[in-house]
Amino acid sequence: MADPAATLRSERIALLPLAEVGRPGGLLQGTARSIRDIWSRRELLGLLVRRELKARYKNSSLGLVWSLMRPLSQLLIYYFAVGEIIGLARAIPDFAIFVFVGLTAWTLFSEILSNATSSIIHNQGLVKKVYLPREIFPLASVGGALFNFAVQFLILLIAVLALGRFPLTLDIVYAAAAFIMLVTFATALGVLLAGLTVYFRDLEHLIEVVLAVLFWASPIVYSYTFVRDAIGGSILEQIYLANPVTIAVLGFQRGLWIAGSDPVTGIEWPPDLALRMLGIFLFSVVLLWVSQRIFSRLQGNFAQEL
Amino acid sequence: MTTSPAIVDVADVSKRFVLHQDKSLKERIVAFARSREHQQDFWALRDIDLSIETGSTVGLVGHNGSGKSTLLKIIGGIIQPTSGTVRRRGRLAALLELGAGFHPDLTGRENVYLNAAILGLTRAETDKYFDAIVDFSGIESFIDTQVKFYSSGMYVRLAFAVSVHVDPDLLLVDEVLAVGDEPFQRKCLAKIADFQREGRTIVFVSHSSDQVGQLCDRVVVLDHGQMVHDGSAADGIKALRSTFEAAHSSPARTTGADGALTSGARIDDVRVTSTSTDLSGDYLPGGDLLVEIDYTIGSVPSGWIAGIDIETPVGQGVYRINTDGLGIELPTSPGNYSLTITLGGNALGAGSYQVHASLVTPQGRDIDRRQPAASFSVSTEPGAVGVVHFRASADLHAT
Numbered sequence: 001m002a003d004p005a006a007t008l009r010s011e012r013i014a015l016l017p018l019a020e021v022g023r024p025g026g027l028l029q030g031t032a033r034s035i036r037d038i039w040s041r042r043e044l045l046g047l048l049v050r051r052e053l054k055a056r057y058k059n060s061s062l063g064l065v066w067s068l069m070r071p072l073s074q075l076l077i078y079y080f081a082v083g084e085i086i087g088l089a090r091a092i093p094d095f096a097i098f099v100f101v102g103l104t105a106w107t108l109f110s111e112i113l114s115n116a117t118s119s120i121i122h123n124q125g126l127v128k129k130v131y132l133p134r135e136i137f138p139l140a141s142v143g144g145a146l147f148n149f150a151v152q153f154l155i156l157l158i159a160v161l162a163l164g165r166f167p168l169t170l171d172i173v174y175a176a177a178a179f180i181m182l183v184t185f186a187t188a189l190g191v192l193l194a195g196l197t198v199y200f201r202d203l204e205h206l207i208e209v210v211l212a213v214l215f216w217a218s219p220i221v222y223s224y225t226f227v228r229d230a231i232g233g234s235i236l237e238q239i240y241l242a243n244p245v246t247i248a249v250l251g252f253q254r255g256l257w258i259a260g261s262d263p264v265t266g267i268e269w270p271p272d273l274a275l276r277m278l279g280i281f282l283f284s285v286v287l288l289w290v291s292q293r294i295f296s297r298l299q300g301n302f303a304q305e306l
Numbered sequence: 307m308t309t310s311p312a313i314v315d316v317a318d319v320s321k322r323f324v325l326h327q328d329k330s331l332k333e334r335i336v337a338f339a340r341s342r343e344h345q346q347d348f349w350a351l352r353d354i355d356l357s358i359e360t361g362s363t364v365g366l367v368g369h370n371g372s373g374k375s376t377l378l379k380i381i382g383g384i385i386q387p388t389s390g391t392v393r394r395r396g397r398l399a400a401l402l403e404l405g406a407g408f409h410p411d412l413t414g415r416e417n418v419y420l421n422a423a424i425l426g427l428t429r430a431e432t433d434k435y436f437d438a439i440v441d442f443s444g445i446e447s448f449i450d451t452q453v454k455f456y457s458s459g460m461y462v463r464l465a466f467a468v469s470v471h472v473d474p475d476l477l478l479v480d481e482v483l484a485v486g487d488e489p490f491q492r493k494c495l496a497k498i499a500d501f502q503r504e505g506r507t508i509v510f511v512s513h514s515s516d517q518v519g520q521l522c523d524r525v526v527v528l529d530h531g532q533m534v535h536d537g538s539a540a541d542g543i544k545a546l547r548s549t550f551e552a553a554h555s556s557p558a559r560t561t562g563a564d565g566a567l568t569s570g571a572r573i574d575d576v577r578v579t580s581t582s583t584d585l586s587g588d589y590l591p592g593g594d595l596l597v598e599i600d601y602t603i604g605s606v607p608s609g610w611i612a613g614i615d616i617e618t619p620v621g622q623g624v625y626r627i628n629t630d631g632l633g634i635e636l637p638t639s640p641g642n643y644s645l646t647i648t649l650g651g652n653a654l655g656a657g658s659y660q661v662h663a664s665l666v667t668p669q670g671r672d673i674d675r676r677q678p679a680a681s682f683s684v685s686t687e688p689g690a691v692g693v694v695h696f697r698a699s700a701d702l703h704a705t
Contacts, residue, residue, distance in 0.1 A: 006505025010360045013475055014311035018393035021383040044423040051420055055411040058452070129403040130424055131383040300386035303379060304323060 030296060031289060037133040045136055049143035067148050068155065071107055075100050082221045092223050092267075093259035097160055102220035104156055105178070105252040108149040109186050109245055110211045115141035116190025117197050117207050124306040134299045135292065138194040142187050160256065167258045174273070178251025181281040185244045188288035195291075195298035198305050218246045219253070223260070225267045241270055244280045251277055313476050313507045314381055316356040319390035321376055321531075323348045350376040351531045354390070360475075361505040363498075365512055365522035365539065367546045372528040374511045375480055378402070381509065382478050396475030396507075399425050403480070404465035410454035414445065417453055418468055425472045435471040442493070443467035463490055470497050477501060479510035495521075515543045519620025543621040547677050571610075574600040574642070576663045576679035580652065588685035591695040595649040595682075599663050601674070603640050609668040610636060612645055617660050617678075624659065624693050625649075628666075655695045656686040 038045070057063040078099045083089035092098050116138035120127060123137045160166050167175075197203040217240070219227060231237045240246060250273060253260055260267050270276070324347060350373045358364055366374040379385045380392055382400040407424045408417045418439055422432040440446055443464045445456075453461060498521060501508060512518050518525055518539060525542025527535035535545035575598075582593025589595070597614050613628025627647065629636055637643070660678035667673060686695050 003503050003505060006361055006503065009475065009505040010310050013313055013360050013396045016395040018312070018315055018395050021381070021386075021392040021394050041423075041426075043429055047420050047423045051409055051412060051416075054416070055409050058411040125403070126407045126424065128384065130400060130407065131398075132424065303385040 031292060034133060034135065034292060034296060038135055038139070041133060041136060044132070045140055045143065048136065048140035049147065052140060052144045053147055064151065067151060071100075071103050071152050072155075074103055078103070078221045088222060091225075093262070093265040094163075094165060094257060097156075097163065097165055098223065098253065098257050098260070099221055100156055100159065101252050101256045102218070102249050104149065104152050105182060105249045106215060106218065106220050106245070107152060108145055108179075109182055109248070110215070111145035111148060112142050112183070112186035112190050113193065114207055114211060115145060116187070117193040118204050119190075120194045120198050120302060121201075121204070121306065128303045128306055134302060135191060135295060138191045139187070141194075142183070142190060145186075146183070156256070165258055167256050169258060169261070171258075171261055172255045174251045174277075175255025177274075177277050177281070178248045178255065181244070181251070181277055181284060182248035184281060184288060185248070185284040188284050188291045191288070191295050192291035195295040195302075198298065198302050214243075214245060217243055218249045220249055223267050224250060224270065228268060228270075241276065244284065247273070247276050247280055310359040310361050312357045313360045313394065313396055314356070314358040314509070315393040316354055316358075316377075316381065317391050317393070319351060319354045319377075319380060319387040319392060320349065321351040321373070321380060321385070322388040323350055349531050351380070351387070351528075354533055356526065356533070356536070358507060358509060360396075360507055361502075362524055363502055363508045363510075363522045365510055365518040365525045365542065366528065367512060367515070367518055367525060367542065368528035371530075373531040374528050375402075377528065378478050378480055378509065378511050394476070397426065397473065398476045398478065399469060399472045399474035400478040401466075401469045401480065402478065404462045404469065408453055408461070408465060411452055413452055414449040414456070414464055418449075418464065421465065421468045422472065425469060427472055431473075439464075439467045439471050442470070442497075444490075459487060459490075466490075466494060470494075470501075474506060476507045476509070479508065481511055481513065515546065515621035516623075519543055519618075519622060540619040544619070544678075547621070569604045571601055571603045571606050571665050571673045573663055573665060573674050573676045573679065574602055576600075576661065576676055578661055578680045578682050580682070582652070584685055586685070588683045589652060589654075591652050591654070591684065591686055593652050595652050597647045597649070597661060597663075597680075599645045599647075599679075600642070601645070601665065602642050603638065605640065606638050606665075606673060607667050608638050610638070610665065610673065611668065612636060612663070612665050614647060614679075615662040615664070616654075617662065618693060619658055619660060622693070624654065652684065653695050654684045655690060655692040656684055657693065658683040 057066060060066060075096070079089075079096050083092075083095045083099070089095035119137040119141045120134065126132065127134060127137070157166075193203060193207065227237065227240055231240065250270065254269060254273060259265050261269075354377060356377075366377060368374045376385070378400075379402065380387050381394065382398065382402065383392075383394075384400070384402070407421055409420065412420065418436065419429065419432050422435070422439075423429070427435070440449055443460075443466070445460050445464060448456065448460060453464070456464070498508065502521075508521075510521075522539045522542075524537065525535065525539045525546075526533060527542050527545040535542050577596075577598045579596045579598075580589040580593045581596070582590040584590055599612060599614070601612070611628045611630045613626065613630075615623065616625040617623050627649075629645070632647070636645075659682055661680045661682070662675070662677040663679040664675040664677075665673040684695075690696075690698060
């Protein structure tokens, strides 16, 4: 090999350590390595998110507007059907804002979960043919959901501004904290489910059903007051409040739906909401770590299972 | 010259696949309740040890299902071995499928960036190579068209162009070189040659022994997950041939109590001689080559054909002829025969050659085959290289 480039290359490679392919099983070491891997591919992560968003609306003339249509139509349905016809709007002040806040939080959660669950399967072409840190796929789903959330949230802000109900209170911290908590929790579940779905395809369908149930298990179209009146003080209420999505929705409402904290029209918030949020956040962080470890174990066989 | 450092080190790698019939939850529960013995295991690879040096070009060959693609995927980290370890260094690009990750709804330009990122390029690097990529693919005018409107040729060309611009130290290629039209294939092979000159390591899976003989300096032959050969390309192709033979030389023939054939046919002996040889026994051009095939017939379908193939040691086909082409009808009655095929006026170039003999049915199924059946060498006046011989001379005068 007289070629100087070849000699250079060979010398450079001789200096690199031989690294084992695949991942070490060590709990902390493995996590650190995974995080490094993913971090080094963050540019790709950005491109994958963009690919999802671009591809989704590439051939529709309205494009991005469609991602708003679903929550807006849901808002209208709940506003008229539940609010005006069933009459909940009389019991809940600023019912439109209330529903939209809840829906925004819920859409974020359900979108992360359902997209992440099928992310590995939808990207099987890549999983089978190229080595990438596979966590990238569920994370890209999270990214896509966050983008849609951002758009929806912007509309929410414009709406509350237009209605003169802009939440200029310290309680806005609740919304921010709830957002962080919800994203962590949903990501943790999403990563876990993404891995498991490869082995148990039924999960994809199961998640749809579970999400439909969970929607009604959180105070999105009805307020927490109703729950309190019905099962207040019982163990059922504790179970109800143990649902991270419920706590997140409550956090969003506390921060953004100022009529709820109004001394006259307001509702009674569950006690120690902040503490619960912190607890769930810590739980979610641990869950995220556990999920990643499980995912890391599962991903070794993805290529052959798909 | 010092020995090159290893870029890949495969140690004692085995891979077991568990064959699942169904993936539904119900099936899983049922399967879980059953004992593990009911699981069907399949060892795709067994105890593979392989160390690949920097700058070498290694061909992985074997028939379908021999585990070569699995080995490539394990080296690439796409699947993990059941036992054993793979260690690797340097930048890797795996061309297991061209255009993996291409999204049909995105334009060529967007896909180039996405695909480059998947293969590990940063955006700045992609910007730098972008023109070269588009130029190599030769589809400048369609770069802003959605790739779903591309022809399949354009698609793979763009994908290949991205892949070869990733600047890998180690390139894993899985039978993707057989794409595109001929000029593009030549371009690809030229690019591979560049890669070799630049000291990049290439590991590729191929079915084409011509390609392997041409490109590789080392061939690893796999058979049913075992490594049966690791060495030079020429020997590798021989080893590959013998695994092929083992795979399909189960000729339908039976022998009676006295050892005589009752069905099928058998090649007993194949001899090659030349009417013109030099002192060392090498054949000389211009003489006649005589290929004699002795065979025994038990029972054969009418219209069956006997033929010979002449190949170079690396498996490049040189000449092929059979009794059908010669216009000879072969008798089908049982007995011993000797068929002589005369190849008049040996025009082969210097080198050694192998002769394969085969007896096949009119439908092309093997009755019997000997591979290689005989070999010979040809000497010519020095100065020429190639598989054919001409009486070359030169004339020079000032004009």
